[in-house]
Every structure is written in structure tokens, then in C-alpha cells.
Amino acid sequence: MTALRAAIKPGRDRAVLVARCGGSAAHLAPRCGALVNQCRAELRPSAIGSAVKNAPRKRPRVALGTEPRRAAALRAFSYLDESPSAAAVHRLLFPRAHGPPNMAGKAADAKLLPQCAAAFVVNLATLANGYCLGWPAVELPVLESNGTALRPSPLESPLSKDEASWVAAAMILASSFTPPLYSAVSARWGRKLAGYLSAAPFALGGVLLVQGRTLGWLVAGRLLAGVGSGGVLALAPHYVAEVAQERHRGALGTVFAIQLNMGILLAYLVGAVATYRSVCALCIALPTAFVAAWTALPETPQYLLSRGRDVDALRSLRWLRGSGYDVEGELERLKKSAASSSRDEDTGRAQEKPSLADFFLDRASRRAFITVLVLIANLQLCGNFIVMNYAVELFSEAGSSLAASALTSQLVDRAGRRPLLLASNAAVAGCLAALGGYFYAKRLGLDVSPVWWLPVASLSLFVAACNLGIAALVFVILNEMFAPDMAHIAISIGIPTFLLAAFAVLKAYVYMLAWLDIYGSYWLFAACTLASNVYIFFFLPETKGRPIADIVAELNGGAKKSARHEMYDPVAQSEKA
Incomplete structure (x- = not known):
């Protein structure tokens, strides 16, 4: 009590405390009531009268005067951290921050709608990212030709196949190197600034695509889009993981995959009916809409x-x-x-702020990063990017991936991460094995006409199963397994590893076809997927509904918790009381 009284500077700070609490001292805990009475005894009546007269006219944050005075008051309240009286004092001093009191005497449960709104708004940037990822599939054929009467080519001369590949690959290459920069900005200056900085390159890249008439302009526009893409990959899943409650963290985390697929599908739809410049104009409009909505969200x-x-x-x-x-x-x-x-x-x-060496020396971070590497290998070595190259012209498969991602959001917090990954990986391996068998039979000269439907059905099921599991959950798990001070390091090295692995597998596929043929390549992907399931079954900790501190404690060698993890629930707490 003495330390608490000493932390509040004499004068107006104590006067305002009395003014705010004096009329409601009966509702405070005894310790706070005693503090108010002692402060009142030390103040002159004129000071109390002045504070009572002026405080109600001012907003709660202004009533305590300047920022140093507010900070002094908050330091004073920190002495009562273990007592509910600290919350009582803060509620009286800052009533607008607490909302209306609960007249039933029981705390209300948290609203899901604001959390859903936050997840949707931050993933508007992911929608723009998906749109830019789908852009080459619909616009490169126009750029490689002289165009048509309805869709004339904007270039002075058509692109060659090699030039078109550079336009497509520029975004992936640029996005491989920017996540560490955005992660550092997010950790130092906040998630909000990182969001604004990730939207700007998308819009600038769209301007270059609209105005560009040469290969250089197109590559520059795609490079800028890649810069923004790296920021979105580093920001969106991390923001959702921080603002969502444990019970909703998995479901809201899959909004990333849903809106990424929505962006790809939107590019296909707009590209089928609109002109080249109209398609590129949406590369400007989508990040602009994100910025407008992003201003309404709070910092984490x-x-x-x-x-x-x-x-x-x-x-x-x-x-x-x-x-x-x-x-x-x-x-x-x-x-x-x-x-x-x-x-x-x-x-x-x-x-001190942890370094890269501290990250790998820390047992929990090291074990979590090994798990993330296995999941990245799982996603890339199941042939997701390669199979999507075959499926890009099948419109129905974009729809199936979107439906699968939406289904994941319903299952991830019910079934858990591990069972969903195991089941979806088993389905992926089955689809790959069926594809390999089809191509092997065709290579042997067997009649495959009775099963002509098998490749399309297998590809469609593959995309759905992949988006139901590993493609939707890899970023969710990445943001659940690291302590807050280690998270930005994990994102800085995890996301570039993911993108470079995708680039390496795409390039290696050409050599795999020469060595193993197409059927051997699909069988190898199936074997890698099943091998990932072995690690997931034995070593992946279940993160469903668990506080991050609990997961980190388990990775540090602590005892495993039961499947029913304890979460902060104000309704349950008030009922117990």
C-alpha cells in the first residue's frame, strides 16, 4: 500500500483518483477503499473540489492529464496486479475502455463477429495476393499472342515462352526475400504499419502492369507484387493468431487459405470476361480496398x-x-x-531481444522450426504446385479448392490439427498413387479409355484434400508454435524457406520427369506424403484451442496436457465464483 501511494505523484494525480473513485468507494475492494481514504486525507479540500468539478467534463484518457501522469497512475495500479481491485480502479478511471457494466453480475462471453471481421479485413490483402497469383494464368496467353479484337495485346510485340516464364516467376522470386523485412517492421513499429507497407507495392505493381508496354515494365510490376506478397505472408496469419481467441484461432486462421483461393478464382472469372487493362486495374483496386478497411482495425x-x-x-x-x-x-x-x-x-x-543464434539454441523454438520444415516439405513434396499447373485450366478445380478451404475452417477447431492433417495427407497420397497408376498403365500401352475420368477426378480430389489439410494449416501452425519474442524470427526464415522450396521443386520437376517419368514422379510424391504422416503422428503437438505459452512449454520438455486444455473463459470463471 505504501509503495502504491508513493507511485502516484502528489497533486492533481491523487486529486483525480479521488474524484474518479470517491463517489464509488463503497464498490471498491477494501484495499482500494483504504487508498482512496488516505489520499483524500492528504489533499486539500480545494484540490478535491477542483478535480471533481473538472474531471467529468473530460474524456477518461484526458482526465489524468499528460501521458507521463497517466503512465504514473498505471505504474501505481501495477502493484495490485494480483488483486481484482486493480481492475476495479482501472474500470472507474477508464470506463469507456471497459464498456457497460454487466448488470446480471456475470461476465458476457466474447463476441465472435469482431474477430471474424478482423480476420476478413486483414485477409483482403491475401485476396489481392491470390488475384496476382492467378493473373499469369489468364493474361500470359494474351501477352504471348497478338490478342483478339475483344482483347488486344497491350505490348509492342508478343512475349516468347521464355519471357513469359520470367513474368510469371518474378513475383515468387521477389516474395522469397521480403518476409524478414516485413517481420522486422511488424515487430518494431507494429502490425498496422506493416499492413500499409504491404499494400503499397501491390498497387504500384498494378499501375506498371496497366501502363507497361514492354517486358521490363511487366517484370518490374510483378516484382513489386512479389514484395507485397512477402509482406502479406508474414503479416496476415500472424495478425489473426494474435487477435483471435484460442478456441477460434484455428478456424479464423484458415480464412487465409479461403481468401487466397478466392483471389485466384476471381482472377479466372475476371480474366474470362474483361479486357487486359480491366484485369490489371483490379490489381490496384483490391489493395486500395484493403487499406480503406485496415484503418478501422486496432493494433494487436x-x-x-x-x-x-x-x-x-x-x-x-x-x-x-x-x-x-x-x-x-x-x-x-x-x-x-x-x-x-x-x-x-x-x-x-x-x-535482451533474441538473436538468430538464440532462436536455434532455444529448445522449444528449435523443435518447433523442425516441425515447420517438415510441414513445408510435406506441402511441396506432395506436388501441390506441380499438380496445380496441370489443373490451372480446369475451372471446376478452383471451386473445389475454395470449398475445401471453407470446410477446413469448420473442422480445424473440432477435429484438431493432427487428425485433419493425417486424414487429408492419406487422401492426397491415394490421389497421387491413382494418377501414377494411370500414367504407368498408359505407358505400358494398356487401354485406359474405360477410366478416362480418373485423371480429372484424381486431380480434383487432390486439390480438395490438399486445401482441406496441409495447404490450409501450414501457416496456422507456423503462427501457433513459437513464443511471442521468437515469432518474428520464425516468420522471417520460415516463409522464405517455404517460397524457395516451391521454386526448387518446380525447377526440379523437369529433371524428375527425365529420371522417373511422370508415373514415378507421382509415386514419389505419394511416398513423401505418407512419410510426412509418420512425423505428424508421432511428433506434431496438437495445438487446437491451446494457449501458445502451453504449447511452448510442451516443446521445452514439459508434460503433455490432456486433450481438453484449459482456456480463459470469463463466463465459466464467473459461474465458478
Whole structure:
């Protein structure tokens, strides 16, 4: 109590505290009531009267004066972290941050709609990314020809096959190197700024595509789109993982895959009916729409807490959970989790910002990154990118992948990550084996006309199964398995590894066809997929509905928790009380 009183500077700070709490002292815990009475005894009546007169006319954050004074008051309240009286004082000083009181005496559950809105808005950038990924499939044929009367070519001369391949590959190459930059910006200056910076290259690249008339302009536009793509891959899944509750984190994380496939499908639809310049104009319109909606979203509570902005973190959590929800318990848990990850377990002293060497020396981070590498290999060595090259002209398969991603959002928080991955990988391996058998029989000269439908059916089932499992979950799991101070390092090296692996497999496929033939290549992909299932079954920790601190503790060698993990639930907590 003495330390708490000493932390609040004499004068107006104590006067405002009395003014805010004096009329409601009966509703405070005894310790806070005693503090108010002691502060009142030390103040002159004129100071109390002035504070009472002026405080109600001002907004809660202005009532405590300048930022240093507000910070002093918050430091004072931190002495009561273990007592519910701290929340009571903060509620009285900052009522707008807490919303209306619950008259039933029981905390309301968090609203799902604000969390869904946040996931949808941040993945508008993913929609733009998918649109740019689907752009070459519909526009390269126009650029390689002289065009038609309805869709004239914008170039001075048609592109060759080699030139067209550079236009298609430029985006993937650029996106391989930019995630570390965006991850550093996100960690240092916030997720909001990283979002704005990821949208700008998309729009600038669209301008170059609309105005470009030579190969150089087109490649430059695609390179800029790749810069933005790297930012989206680093930002969108991480933002959703931080703003969603544990129980909804998996389902909301799959919105990334849904809107990525929606963007690809949108490119196919617009490319089928619109002119070249109209298709390119959407490369500008989509990121612009994202920026307009992005301004309405709050910064993540985790970033705000890392910067010591507790009140702003409280407001952010209030926006994300809805009115009537008691955010204090969840905020305290986030603060303790951040504090434990930033302090040395042996000495209790604050740690410095972890380096790349610290990342690999940390047992939990090292084991989590090995798991991520296996999942990346699973996605690339199942032939996802290669099979999609065969399926790009089949319009129905884009629809099946979108439906599968939407189904994943319903299953991931019900069945769990591990069962969904195991089942979808088994289906993928079966489709690949069937494709390999078809091509092997055809190579032997057997009559395959009775099963003419097998390749199309297998490809369609493959795309659906892949998007139901590994393609939708790899980024969800990447953002669930690392401590907050290690997450930006994991993203910085994980996403470039994913993109470079995709590029390497696409290039190696030409040599695989020469060595193994097409049927051997598909059988090899099936074998790699089944081998990934062995690792997933024995070593992948189930992350469904679990706090990240709990997952990290297990990776550090702690005891495995039961399938029913404990989560912060204000409704249940109030019922227990």
C-alpha cells in the first residue's frame, strides 16, 4: 500500500483518483477503499473540489492529464496486479475502455463477429495476393499472342515462352526475400504499419502492369507484387493468431487459405470476361480496398503490451471481444505470458531481444522450426504446385479448392490439427498413387479409355484434400508454435524457406520427369506424403484451442496436457465464483 501511494505523484494525480473513485468507494475492494481514504486525507479540500468539478467534463484518457501522469497512475495500479481491485480502479478511471457494466453480475462471453471481421479485413490483402497469383494464368496467353479484337495485346510485340516464364516467376522470386523485412517492421513499429507497407507495392505493381508496354515494365510490376506478397505472408496469419481467441484461432486462421483461393478464382472469372487493362486495374483496386478497411482495425494487444501501452492494449482487446466482456483476466494472462518469455527462468532478469543464434539454441523454438520444415516439405513434396499447373485450366478445380478451404475452417477447431492433417495427407497420397497408376498403365500401352475420368477426378480430389489439410494449416501452425519474442524470427526464415522450396521443386520437376517419368514422379510424391504422416503422428503437438505459452512449454520438455486444455473463459470463471 505504501509503495502504491508513493507511485502516484502528489497533486492533481491523487486529486483525480479521488474524484474518479470517491463517489464509488463503497464498490471498491477494501484495499482500494483504504487508498482512496488516505489520499483524500492528504489533499486539500480545494484540490478535491477542483478535480471533481473538472474531471467529468473530460474524456477518461484526458482526465489524468499528460501521458507521463497517466503512465504514473498505471505504474501505481501495477502493484495490485494480483488483486481484482486493480481492475476495479482501472474500470472507474477508464470506463469507456471497459464498456457497460454487466448488470446480471456475470461476465458476457466474447463476441465472435469482431474477430471474424478482423480476420476478413486483414485477409483482403491475401485476396489481392491470390488475384496476382492467378493473373499469369489468364493474361500470359494474351501477352504471348497478338490478342483478339475483344482483347488486344497491350505490348509492342508478343512475349516468347521464355519471357513469359520470367513474368510469371518474378513475383515468387521477389516474395522469397521480403518476409524478414516485413517481420522486422511488424515487430518494431507494429502490425498496422506493416499492413500499409504491404499494400503499397501491390498497387504500384498494378499501375506498371496497366501502363507497361514492354517486358521490363511487366517484370518490374510483378516484382513489386512479389514484395507485397512477402509482406502479406508474414503479416496476415500472424495478425489473426494474435487477435483471435484460442478456441477460434484455428478456424479464423484458415480464412487465409479461403481468401487466397478466392483471389485466384476471381482472377479466372475476371480474366474470362474483361479486357487486359480491366484485369490489371483490379490489381490496384483490391489493395486500395484493403487499406480503406485496415484503418478501422486496432493494433494487436500483444504488440501494444510489448511497448508498455497497457491502456491501448485494453482498448484493442475490448474492440476485438465486444462490449460486456471482462477483458481484464485475458489481458493479465497476456501480460504474464509476455513477461515470462522476456525473462530468464534462472535469474529472473529481463532478457535482451533474441538473436538468430538464440532462436536455434532455444529448445522449444528449435523443435518447433523442425516441425515447420517438415510441414513445408510435406506441402511441396506432395506436388501441390506441380499438380496445380496441370489443373490451372480446369475451372471446376478452383471451386473445389475454395470449398475445401471453407470446410477446413469448420473442422480445424473440432477435429484438431493432427487428425485433419493425417486424414487429408492419406487422401492426397491415394490421389497421387491413382494418377501414377494411370500414367504407368498408359505407358505400358494398356487401354485406359474405360477410366478416362480418373485423371480429372484424381486431380480434383487432390486439390480438395490438399486445401482441406496441409495447404490450409501450414501457416496456422507456423503462427501457433513459437513464443511471442521468437515469432518474428520464425516468420522471417520460415516463409522464405517455404517460397524457395516451391521454386526448387518446380525447377526440379523437369529433371524428375527425365529420371522417373511422370508415373514415378507421382509415386514419389505419394511416398513423401505418407512419410510426412509418420512425423505428424508421432511428433506434431496438437495445438487446437491451446494457449501458445502451453504449447511452448510442451516443446521445452514439459508434460503433455490432456486433450481438453484449459482456456480463459470469463463466463465459466464467473459461474465458478
